[in-house]
């Protein structure tokens with residue numbers, strides 16, 4: 001199977017979407033939010049009904065709140081979905097896309113901007129005389 005690529009759809013989170021996301025309860029003490037203002041779809045670039053990006057940790061220990069949107073549609077929706085958690089090896093943290101997502105898990109597709117950023121970081125570490133973590 002040839003590796004796929006990450007969906008390139010991005011979205012800017014609406015103010016009312018942030019507000020709505022804040023009202024969702026959480027069982028966790030430290031709620032984690034995305035640090036990005038422009039979110040990129042987490043799904044592989046195959047046919048999918050809606051784009052989805054991680055927004056914050058969810059209402060259950062096993063779920064995350066995803067921002068869902070469609071091309072050309074201004075509406076944004078929130079979905080509290082269980083995570084895929086498929087692992088590449090037993091020590092891995094697992095796939096953070098929602099369960100039963102279309103396409104490959106995040107560690108099996110290629111995200112060109114991420115690859116480029118990682119390569120650049122490796123180069124920087126080399127120039128500083130540090131070795132990248134293995």
Ligand SMILES: [Zn+2]
Nearest residue numbers: 007009041051
């Ligand atoms: Zn997408």
Ligand SMILES: [Zn+2]
Nearest residue numbers: 084086095105
């Ligand atoms: Zn997955």
